[in-house]
Amino acid sequence: MLFKFSSLWLTATLCLATASDSVHSKAYRNPVLPGFHPDPSCTRVPEWDNTFFCATSSFNAVPGVPVFASKDLQNFRQIGNVITRESQLPGIANTNGSTSGIWAPSVRYHNGTFWVVTTLVYDHLPQNDPARWDNVIFKSTNPFDSSSWSDAVHFTFEGYDTSPFWDNDGKTYIVGSHAWQVRPMIQGFEIDADSAEIVGNIHDMWPGTGGIAPEAPHIFAKDNRYYLMIAEGGTGLNHMVTYARSQSMWGPYDPDPANPVLTNANTTQYFQTVGHADIFNDTAGNWWGVALSTRSGPEYIYYPMGRETVLTRAEWKEGQFPTFTPVRGQETGPLPAQNKQIGGTGNWAGQDDFLTFPPNSSLPIHFVHNRFPDPSAYTISPHGHLNTLRLSPSVLNLTSTDRRTAVTPQTFVGRRQEHVEFVFTVQLSFASQQDQAEAGVTVFLNQGQHFDLGVVTLTPQSAVQAGYIGKPANKSARYIRLRTITTNSTNQGASDPLSKPNTVLLEPGLHGSNSLQLQIEAVNRTTYAFRHETSRGWTTVGWGDSSQVSGGFVGTIIGLFATGNGANVSDPAYFSDFSYKGNHAVF
Missing domain, CATH: 2.60.120.200 (Jelly Rolls)
Incomplete structure (x- = not known):
């Protein structure tokens, strides 16, 4: 099914937006980052005027890891790219096949510095070959200047989809997906923030709910608990987002009884393969999720733009697991006021x-x-x-x-x-x-x-x-x-x-x-x-x-x-x- 705007739909939408301004609900449409923009990660940075920053996978495309900024979650401008110099990560020149390259960047902000943690994958190598996984950290103090991103700092982890987290103890932690075809497990460890050397042991945290390929982990501390968000099912029609939580960072983790919390599997929806998500809030306390999706329908035949970034509303009540609105092409939610005051000269997402x-x-x-x-x-x-x-x-x-x-x-x-x-x-x-x-x-x-x-x-x-x-x-x-x-x-x-x-x-x-x-x-x-x-x-x-x-x-x-x-x-x-x-x- 394709979505087309008709004059009737536009009129209804405008009326809805006008009528709902009083309750802060606005209409928007997905994908918010159209085209080849998979594995999204987003964060809001109060120190940067509460701007939302997002990054997506680029695989062999160079410049790599596009970075977007938005003030309103409706208009996203590309402000730069993380990888613009071959000296930053020379290995991209030696990848084999379109499934190699940069997988799943996680973007976070800590103590005045933006971090992008990601994996350069040599997909032609066996899953149990440690050389297959090159996990790296890039840092910048100004994401609007692509040249400011550092050369890669490498750390050793036999897996991918690595994501940083800072606890109240001031230490830096990484969670990632162990090579799932070898042993499916979300793992975590402490690293030195400067050298990226692993400190102590690598901990098994959670294997997921039983779906294949537990991956795409992010960890959050909220209400005196640690919440682990992951994807399962593989990045196809069975893709889904699941949650678990624990009173200790290293577990044991108890799964959300409502898992999967976000998926379009086993539906007739035009937007399919929903998964690999991230969650963040706005200044009004509203929660939002981003995920990848394909505009393929369940037939999963025609989707040349590949995996794109969609936005969906979430709720995260105190002491509870978060919930998500199922991904659709047309959605409504309490979006921030429209604001296109984003610097730079890059294109807006979807611009001609x-x-x-x-x-x-x-x-x-x-x-x-x-x-x-x-x-x-x-x-x-x-x-x-x-x-x-x-x-x-x-x-x-x-x-x-x-x-x-x-x-x-x-x-x-x-x-x-x-x-x-x-x-x-x-x-x-x-x-x-x-x-x-x-x-x-x-x-x-x-x-x-x-x-x-x-x-x-x-x-x-x-x-x-x-x-x-x-x-x-x-x-x-x-x-x-x-x-x-x-x-x-x-x-x-x-x-x-x-x-x-x-x-x-x-x-x-x-x-x-x-x-x-x-x-x-x-x-x-x-x-x-x-x-x-x-x-x-x-x-x-x-x-x-x-x-x-x-x-x-x-x-x-x-x-x-x-x-x-x-x-x-x-x-x-x-x-x-x-x-x-x-x-x-x-x-």
Whole structure:
């Protein structure tokens, strides 16, 4: 089921908001952080004017660990990223597969310093290999300045989803999930706040209620008890949030009789896989929870944006376990007054883009690469090409080998898909005459799942190999090529009947010989259309089934690429007028 705003719904919502202001209840909609924003962690910081700060997982996306700020829990602005320098955590350059990388950051504030505790996971290594888990701490005194985040301080823990906690004794503690396929257990320990050395023993705390993968722990001290919040069931349709509490930090922990306290498992709801949550309060004493969720319905087939961040109301009465309102697309709650007084120039969550790449500008902070890029491959407004983004083609294309064995990075940059329906257009100028030189646009989930629409130069032989069914040119020529790389790909393309590759001889002479517009449209939640500009208007090259770019831990990136498809190409590609417009009436 898709949610669409109608005039009747808008009228009803406005009336509801107006009528309910007196009781401080307002309507809002999920997800509050749309697109690839899983494993959310949020905290309110009184010392920063009671601003809410949130961080989410980034896996292999760089810059990594996006940080958002909000004053009203309705408008979230990206204010920076934790990982912006390869020197902070060089290991991201050596991960293998899309499920590796940065898992589950926890953001907290203590004694004037922001902490982000997270795990760099090498998912290709066995669960019982200690080298699989690289747990790290980043610190900053100003999250609005991405350069202020420290290099990683490492600590040894055979697990993931680590989260910090400070007790009244002033000591620093960490809770985390032991590698569950080895032994499912939430564990905790004291660490030295400066060196991150573990102090004393690692303690078994709680194995959960019996669901697989007890993970995502956070610990809270309230009403003279310790409350342990975790996720169970795996990050799929059985995902859930459970609680236990104890009079001692190390247990024993007694589970909440009402577990699971938050889940959409075994329902027909559009929002599924709800879990991996955090809880915090506002200045009025109202409690709120954030969690990950997919807009997949129970069919769990079409969800290219992956796991997103949702907000739900909670109650935490004295001496009791907290309760949560089930996650829905449209919710109401006692939200703080609307306030967009958040510094910085980053995008608001869900904001459209129109970028002209003026001189002396930088790539927006919400733009990402697949692992650390080669900075020299990206130049804004180079001499003779003002208001363009110049991309130098990489030897590797978007499928390529994993970064662990790759010699050089891929040339690729883009933004998260945040809307079920959107239109993305960009102007491309690319003049290379070298065989297999290619530049274009992509819907990129990972190296094994992506749709690419590119301008490519092909010899007659290469054109036949690429699937061109017309009469090849008698010499090298420029083509429009749609490649549909999915887990179901064959030599003929994806196995589904929609996602077929296609190669079309490019019409000469449009905007000069080397320039044209490319377009990707998410027509609905199941279908992408790929188009290029001709003298007759837009021509559709082919289609993509969004199920073929759904699944795993990440979400789709809408972006730009340039490649030699295995060869060195010296001719750059120039992109301009980058436009992404979401349909905000459909969620």
